[in-house]
Amino acid sequence: MTTSLRVGVFGLLGSGNLGNDGSLEAVLGYLRAEHPDAVVDALCGGPESVTARFGIPATRMHWNRAEYRTASRAGAVAAKGAGKIVDAFRTAAWVRRHDVVIVPGMGVLEATLPLRPWGFPYALFLLCASGRLLRTRVALVGVGAAPIRNRPTRALVRWSARLAAYRSYRDTQSRDAMRAMGVDTARDEVYPDLAFALPTPPPVEPAGIVCVGVMDFHGSNDDRARSEEIYRRYLDATIRFVRTLAEEGRPVRLLTGDRCDEAVVAAILDAVDSPLVTAAQPASLADLMKEMAAADSVVAVRYHNLICALKTGTPVLALSYAAKSDALMERMGLGAYVHPAREADADRLLEQFRALEKHSAELRRILAERNETAAQQLAVQFAELTATLFTTGDLTRARNRARQESP
Template sequence: MFGLLGSGNLGNDGSLEAVLGRLREEHPDAAVGALCGGPATVSARYGIPATRLHWNRAEYRTASRTGAVAAKGLGKLVDAFRTAAWVRRHDVVIVPGMGVLEATLPLRPWGFPYSLFLLCASGRLFGTRVALVSVGAAAIGSRPTRTLVRWSARLAAYRSYRDTLSRDAMRAMGVDTARDEVYPDLAFALPAPPPGTRDGTVCVGVMDFHGSDDDRARADGIHRRYLDGTTRFVRALAEDGRPVRLLTGDACDAPVAAAIRDAAGSPLVTVAGADSLAGLMREAAAADAVVATRYHNLVCALRAGTPTLALSYAAKSDALMDRMGLGAYCHPAREADADRLLEQFRELEKHAPELRRALAQANETAARQLDDQFTALTTALFPAAPARQENP
């Protein structure tokens, strides 16, 4: 298993959990390990050996001093050999879900895109099958990032996407997608929680949102507008007597949730302590409605069958809402307008019973499609002939 796993992003870890669960059911003798961002967390939570993705422990810190810059440069060279050695010891490497082929959030080419390229190139070199499973992709403006992403996809032995937009984006970037399929996000393979006792609570998923990779010059302004609009929306709900639970999906979202709670100034506004997708789903299942920004907050709410409004920051959110029958309930995160958001929210609640029925049907369809995904994955990655016998 490969990716930014165990690093605080609940969506990434949920995708890992979904694939691990199916692997353990269908291939109980498989020896599973991980090359990931948070090896200690992955080992403790999932019981598999894990190796740190980067040799340089300061990989994600800004390097300004000469020594730190040199360490980063050396780390890139060392990582090429470390990744190759790790890949060579495995028969199959799965990249479980995640937006690994997109740059909808700020991203540097020498960060994860470089790591993904090393993985896929090593797989091709050593005959290890690399699978990009139900991943997200999007058009990328930066030429270096686009080049690394394109070649990573070309070198992978198997590709599937979590929406049609992703497949179209890779085709536009020059990847032959004729044999690539589209399936739902892997989190829809996780068990749905039982419905909670609803008491009027609204879950609001918040995010440390600064725009996309192409918005770096105006990132601060985008963040201020998003924070102001979301805060005013939450305050209005509390003034109407509605309990509000603030949800996060990544460690970096916690300060945003705390700032909104403090600015709302009401005991009705609290921050949920969910530390997994299962926890987020339980929160969503107990709510009357969900308004969320981060992609996997939306996934959790929809999987729980709760009427959901998307504060959409990328086309993938709109595509997900369309797929689940809630395309009319999207609001641009870059232009968070509390008044308009309240109007859409009231419309959402007015149609809540029919939306719950539609979501139940959409979830059944997603589950069947993911069964097909895992069947296709088994056929592609685990041929009947015995694999070579090497220690993982």
């Protein structure tokens, strides 16, 4: 008979997005340090990857393995419809086995990238509704949120947040967005992104390298009509930027943040024929941080690429695709070094990059101070989680469950 608390983690984890997996890594680090007896498993997008990397049991989030593929044939459409019904029962059964479920970071309450309401928003709603019905605490920890125009998506996100037992956000504007959508945020707190709790690689003497983090960027959910135009403008500006640096004799290291970004790397390498331009294949945020710690400076699009640069104290210029990136850069003291990804302009990008490098020493000092503050704030976040989620009531429930399960 065991009285260990059962903790579930939920999200698009193990699916190739390094930022999502970094958030999971941070929460697992907290659980192993503060609650080593907790039994942890996951309901996620890539269960095999999560188990292999993090050593915890994992279950596939969706019954339909083709959930995120476009369905055109009648059979595929029918399978998706059936999957929605099956997932309701599968999610409830999984939630029922836990005392606490944590959604670790990620932009789960936003639609800043293309998103369909019946995909992840529906899955999150099933989780939070099951938690409320089955009296399992669901905690949205350090999540991102943003205004959502699509009504079905907005409704699912709003109800998910309302049904959660605990909410905290990675920036003030996320909390403001949820308040504007009708969620009572009076008790919700704001803390730095969970990735700031990850270990930082030891400092390395910069060797003149410029890291360029790329993204398969086609705009947001509201930009579908001009997605190819946005992508082409971003890609052309990035190619011109990389080519100019290479012509000046600067080594450039291309970095990704998701599997889908590899096509962008290939396009840049094909367009810029120079031995100075190389590409890394990072498998984690730790890999990204090692690359960035050795760089003079970074230019990046993805939110967690920016965090990795900031956390290593490397000056970074943000090609921003959402307000969350603007807020992050402002909070870390680099608000002047933001460039709009949708309106990317190589000449202006180079101008801002020169300014960034000119003030490198000052920016490194600022980042050292801001990183120390972020670490202190996350320590408060984890202490609050312990006080809120891991209560005497949870222990009593675990004991009662153990008695019921014993022969």
